[in-house]
Structure formats: structure tokens, C-alpha cells
Amino acid sequence: MNIEEKIKKGHKRTCARLITMLESNDNEAIEIIKSHYKSTGGAYVIGVTGPPGAGKSTLTDKLAKELLKQNKKIGIIAIDPTSPFSGGAILGDRIRMNDLSLNKNVFIRSMGTRGSLGGMSNATWGATKILDIFGYDYIFIETVGVGQSEVDIVKTADTVLMVMVPNLGDDIQAIKAGIMEIADVFAINKSDLDGADKTKVEVEMNLDLNEDMDYRPPVVKVSASKNEDIDVLLENILAHRKYLEDTKQLKENRIRNNKLELLKMVEEDLMSLILDRAVKDDLLDKLAKDITLKETDPYTAKETIIRLIRNNP
Amino acid sequence: MNIEEKIKKGHKRTCARLITMLESNDNEAIEIIKSHYKSTGGAYVIGVTGPPGAGKSTLTDKLAKELLKQNKKIGIIAIDPTSPFSGGAILGDRIRMNDLSLNKNVFIRSMGTRGSLGGMSNATWGATKILDIFGYDYIFIETVGVGQSEVDIVKTADTVLMVMVPNLGDDIQAIKAGIMEIADVFAINKSDLDGADKTKVEVEMNLDLNEDMDYRPPVVKVSASKNEDIDVLLENILAHRKYLEDTKQLKENRIRNNKLELLKMVEEDLMSLILDRAVKDDLLDKLAKDITLKETDPYTAKETIIRLIRNNP
Numbered sequence: 001m002n003i004e005e006k007i008k009k010g011h012k013r014t015c016a017r018l019i020t021m022l023e024s025n026d027n028e029a030i031e032i033i034k035s036h037y038k039s040t041g042g043a044y045v046i047g048v049t050g051p052p053g054a055g056k057s058t059l060t061d062k063l064a065k066e067l068l069k070q071n072k073k074i075g076i077i078a079i080d081p082t083s084p085f086s087g088g089a090i091l092g093d094r095i096r097m098n099d100l101s102l103n104k105n106v107f108i109r110s111m112g113t114r115g116s117l118g119g120m121s122n123a124t125w126g127a128t129k130i131l132d133i134f135g136y137d138y139i140f141i142e143t144v145g146v147g148q149s150e151v152d153i154v155k156t157a158d159t160v161l162m163v164m165v166p167n168l169g170d171d172i173q174a175i176k177a178g179i180m181e182i183a184d185v186f187a188i189n190k191s192d193l194d195g196a197d198k199t200k201v202e203v204e205m206n207l208d209l210n211e212d213m214d215y216r217p218p219v220v221k222v223s224a225s226k227n228e229d230i231d232v233l234l235e236n237i238l239a240h241r242k243y244l245e246d247t248k249q250l251k252e253n254r255i256r257n258n259k260l261e262l263l264k265m266v267e268e269d270l271m272s273l274i275l276d277r278a279v280k281d282d283l284l285d286k287l288a289k290d291i292t293l294k295e296t297d298p299y300t301a302k303e304t305i306i307r308l309i310r311n312n313p
Numbered sequence: 314m315n316i317e318e319k320i321k322k323g324h325k326r327t328c329a330r331l332i333t334m335l336e337s338n339d340n341e342a343i344e345i346i347k348s349h350y351k352s353t354g355g356a357y358v359i360g361v362t363g364p365p366g367a368g369k370s371t372l373t374d375k376l377a378k379e380l381l382k383q384n385k386k387i388g389i390i391a392i393d394p395t396s397p398f399s400g401g402a403i404l405g406d407r408i409r410m411n412d413l414s415l416n417k418n419v420f421i422r423s424m425g426t427r428g429s430l431g432g433m434s435n436a437t438w439g440a441t442k443i444l445d446i447f448g449y450d451y452i453f454i455e456t457v458g459v460g461q462s463e464v465d466i467v468k469t470a471d472t473v474l475m476v477m478v479p480n481l482g483d484d485i486q487a488i489k490a491g492i493m494e495i496a497d498v499f500a501i502n503k504s505d506l507d508g509a510d511k512t513k514v515e516v517e518m519n520l521d522l523n524e525d526m527d528y529r530p531p532v533v534k535v536s537a538s539k540n541e542d543i544d545v546l547l548e549n550i551l552a553h554r555k556y557l558e559d560t561k562q563l564k565e566n567r568i569r570n571n572k573l574e575l576l577k578m579v580e581e582d583l584m585s586l587i588l589d590r591a592v593k594d595d596l597l598d599k600l601a602k603d604i605t606l607k608e609t610d611p612y613t614a615k616e617t618i619i620r621l622i623r624n625n626p
Contacts (some may be wrong), residue, residue, distance in 0.1 A: 033611075038607045052365065251605060258605050259597055263584075269581075292568045297350035297351075
């Protein structure tokens with residue numbers, strides 16, 4: 001079976017292999033995306049975010065099962081915020097062990113954050129394109145909504161689902177406040193806990209502050225572990241999709257997101273050019289040492305590198 | 314009083330103004346750092362990280378008070394992970410309201426994360442240089458240790474203090490695993506809670522896995538709110554400093570950190586060059602639209618921009 005047939009049949013192993021290749025910036029995977037780009041756009045991307053401990057994975061699984069009932073193909077990409085050094089995906093095993101992964105219409109993938117110079121965001125984005133090409137209808141991107149880079153990833157989804165739980169301590173208020181602006185649907189998970197109603201009211205009050213909304217994000221209490229009201233939550237997500245489609249906002253949002261992604265891709269490419277050159281010349285090491293010994297200052301050192309890049313493109 | 318006198322006197326308002334200027338990339342602040350760069354290096358930077366709700370702010374305040382007893386000048390920079398859009402610093406008010414900020418030997422500043430194209434890290438780094446120039450002996454950088462960009466910031470500190478609490482739920486295990494590699498000292502906060510000993514044992518066991526350590530990070534149980542064992546924790550932090558100084562590792566680490574910072578500064582500069590050009594030509598908007606309409610694909614679009622930059626440096 002050649003690659004085109006595998007794509008047509010939605011061959012899961014090929015899909016997985018292409019995503020792995022993409023993670024190492026392999027050209028073959030990039031060429032596949034390029035040559036099949038016209039067939040993309042069918043997949044609908046749902047970003048799932050929220051503080052640690054909110055039960056995002058369980059809730060995502062339950063939503064996926066609900067969509068399976070509608071004969072949809074589901075992709076799940078879990079962004080693993082751990083291990084910036086080893087590049088490992090610690091959450092991966094936990095996720096892969098669940099029963100969903102055995103379903104032929106479900107593709108689950110855990111992607112670790114890698115080196116400090118980025119790349120995670122582009123690889124995630126590329127992975128959604130590959131899943132799109134392989135015919136997945138819904139793609140969940142699940143991430144811990146605390147860090148800047150994680151927020152950057154989730155905000156390029158078509159619908160952003162913010163998962164919250166009652167009583168998560170001090171800092172949570174602040175995180176909530178920061179991420180509320182990008183959420184399209186709120187889920188208050190662990191609805192049986194004391195404080196669930198209070199949390200719902202807090203979110204609603206926060207939403208009240210924003211008066212000129214055409215679309216008001218719904219706030220839905222659910223219990224992922226008890227499988228309660230998952231259908232209601234899904235209806236709300238699909239209603240948001242319908243709203244975006246009816247008002248043509250989906251296209252506008254995707255233009256905005258493609259712009260952000262494009263900038264990041266350019267950034268990543270330029271940085272590897274810089275690294276290649278600066279590492280080759282030992283220039284970076286020399287300048288870092290000079291800065292530490294105070295023989296130069298960081299701003300002057302930066303100008304040296306920029307000049308080098310611009311004069312030798 | 315001219316600026317040199319203000320610097321010599323450690324004028325707090327001038328220091329605050331320079332950091333604000335730095336946040337908007339103002340040249341005057343950069344020139345101050347450049348011209349005083351030789352006088353830096355005296356400040357010792359302590360990164361404080363840990364999951365949301367671990368009590369990092371309170372613990373930082375208590376450590377600062379302990380250092381005040383030794384007649385040190387303390388700077389505290391709180392990285393606010395919230396509000397990637399408004400650039401606001403929501404935690405700021407809470408922090409600024411505390412009594413420490415009235416002490417003439419303490420400077421407290423909250424810095425918000427800004428636009429998705431970075432800048433937070435460089436501004437934080439610049440702020441530590443300004444505090445260094447103004448004669449601060451210890452600088453705490455406090456951040457929520459979950460996201461990639463936050464980890465990037467904290468790992469450039471001289472000593473990284475990881476604050477943990479018992480029983481913080483599922484994802485915490487993963488976060489812990491990711492960040493353990495960069496921690497030099499562990500604090501188990503809320504030591505009176507059930508599970509504090511268990512958490513300590515878990516951390517110790519994790520450390521046991523790493524056999525070839527010259528330096529083994531200590532794990533200290535504390536209660537920030539009850540002000541218990543803060544002195545013990547500080548002793549452990551200062552012992553790490555002494556270890557780094559005695560083994561000359563402090564200098565090596567600073568070279569490594571300066572290299573990372575230099576790369577980020579170059580990255581940020583290049584990105585603003587790209588943005589300037591691409592925004593001016595409406596090129597970015599056009600390409601983003603073409604990608605969405607599938608008249609081009611993202612990789613080809615990226616190559617178009619890269620070619621433009623390299624051919625017109």
C-alpha cells in the first residue's frame with residue numbers, strides 16, 4: 001500500500017509515524033502536508049485547557065466517547081508540559097493506556113515540550129494538519145492552561161474549552177482571570193463537590209463584566225468521572241461551532257490563527273539559522289563568556305550577532 | 314539629583330521607572346544597563362517556582378524578611394502568568410499591598426506576561442540587571458512552574474527553589490517530574506498538612522535515582538504561613554550558593570545562562586524586524602488569508618517570508 005492509499009484509508013500507524021517525523025522537522029512529513037493541504041479544513045479543533053488537577057484528560061475522553069456515538073473520528077493531542085530537558089512525554093503512558101486508544105476511530109498522541117527555543121507549537125499545529133488530512137473530524141488539543149506557550153497553543157483552536165474545578169487555591173483565581181478571555185465554553189468539573197455552584201457564579205459574574213458580547217460563553221457543570229452532563233457540554237461546544245459558522249467568524253478566526261502560526265514558523269526557522277551560524281563559529285560561547293566577564297554587555301553582544309545575520313543572509 | 318546620584322543612592326522610584334521603560338524596550342533604560350554593566354554581578358538571583366497554590370509568594374516574603382535581618386537589600390520580581398492579552402499584572406496588587414513593600418530595603422515588582430511573541434523573559438532579565446546596578450543583594454524571581462516560558466525564566470537563576478505542597482492532585486506529579494531537574498533546593502510548604510512527610514519522601518526517592526550528583530538538593534519542610542523553619546530553608550539556599558562559589562560553578566552557570574539570554578534577545582530583535590517589515594507590506598495578512606483559502610500552504614508561505622528577510626537584510 002503506498003502512502004496515498006494509507007492516507008485514504010486513514011492508516012493510524014502511518015499517521016503516527018508522520019507526526020513523529022514532524023516533531024523532528026522531517027521533510028517528508030512537511031511535503032505530505034504541503035501536497036495535501038487543499039484537502040484540509042474539515043477537522044474542527046477543540047482546545048481543552050484549565051489548571052492542573054481539573055480533570056481535563058478524563059473530560060476529554062468522555063467528550064470523545066460522546067462524539068464516537070455520532071460516528072465521528074476523533075484525534076486527541078495531549079501537550080505535556082513536563083520535562084523541558086529530556087523532551088519526554090511523561091503523561092503519555094497514562095493517556096495511552098486508556099481504552100479509547102484501542103478504538104479504530106480514535107487517535108491519541110502525547111507531545112512533550114521540547115528545548116527552550118520553541119518548536120512545540122509548530123509541531124502541534126502540524127499534527128492537527130496531519131490528523132485533518134487523515135480524515136479526523138474533531139481534534140482535541142489538551143494542555144495545562146498556565147504557561148504562556150501553552151496558552152498560545154490552545155488559543156489557536158476553533159473552540160476553547162476551559163475546565164475548572166472548585167477550591168483550587170489562591171493562584172487559580174489569577175490563572176482563571178488570565179485565561180477567561182480566550183475561553184468559548186466553560187466546564188465546571190467535579191460538579192458534586194462543595195463549591196461547584198460558587199465557582200459557576202464567579203465565572204458568570206466575570207462574564208457579566210463584558211457587556212458587549214455577541215456570543216456569551218456558556219458555563220456548564222459536569223462530572224467527568226461520573227459521566228454526568230457530558231452530552232450537555234458537547235451540545236454547548238457544537239452550538240459554539242454553529243455560531244462561528246453562521247456568522248462567518250470561523251473563517252476570520254482561522255485567518256488570525258494562521259497568521260500567528262506563520263509568524264512562529266518563521267521565528268523557528270530563523271532561530272535555527274542563527275544557531276547554526278553562531279554555534280559553528282563558537283561566537284555564541286565567546287560572547288556569553290565575555291558578558292559574564294563583563295568584557296562586553298548583553299545588548300552590545302546582541303547587536304554583534306544581529307549585524308552578522310543581516311550582513312550574511 | 315542626576316541619574317548617577319540616584320543610582321548611587323538606590324533611589325527606588327528611579328529603579329521602578331527604569332524597569333517600566335525596559336518593559337517597553339526603551340533605549341534610555343538599555344543605555345543605563347550598558348553603561349553600568351561592569352558594576353553588575355553582585356546580586357544573587359533566587360528563582361522560586363512550584364505549582365499554583367503552593368504558597369510561593371508567602372514563602373518568598375518570609376525568606377526576604379529573614380535576609381533583611383542580615384542587612385541585605387532584597388528585590389522581588391513576581392512573574393504574572395495571567396492575562397496574555399491585556400498584559401496586566403493581576404497578582405500585582407496582592408503583592409504590593411503587603412508590608413514588605415514599605416521597607417526601604419525591599420523592592421517588589423510584578424511583571425505580566427505580554428504578547429505571544431515573547432519579551433517577558435528579556436524584560437525579567439533586564440530587570441534583574443537594573444536591581445543589580447541599584448545595589449540589591451538578593452533578587453527573587455517568583456513564577457508558577459508549569460509553562461515552558463516560565464521554566465525558561467526560572468532556570469536562569471543562580472539557585473532554583475522549588476516549592477511544593479502535599480496533595481495537589483494528579484497533574485502535579487508530572488509537573489514535579491518536569492521541574493525537578495532544575496531545582497537546587499526543595500521546600501515542602503504547609504508542613505503541618507497530612508502528607509507532607511510523604512511528599513518529602515517522594516522527592517527524596519526521586520533524587521535517589523540520580524546517583525552521580527556532586528551536589529544533592531536538600532528537601533526542607535517549612536510552614537510559610539506559620540513562619541516555621543524559614544531560617545533552615547535560607548541556610549540551605551545559602552549553602553547552595555557557597556557550593557557554587559567554592560566549585561567555580563557559579564561562573565560557569567552564569568556563562569550558560571548568558572548564552573540562553575543572548576539567544577532570546579537576538580530572537581526577539583529579529584522577530585520585531587520581521588513584524589515591522591511584514592506588517593508594513595500587509596504581507597503577513599495576505600499570506601494568512603491565502604493559507605486559509607488554501608491558495609498556498611503554510612510551509613510555502615513561510616519560505617516566502619524567510620526569502621524576503623534574507624534577501625533584504
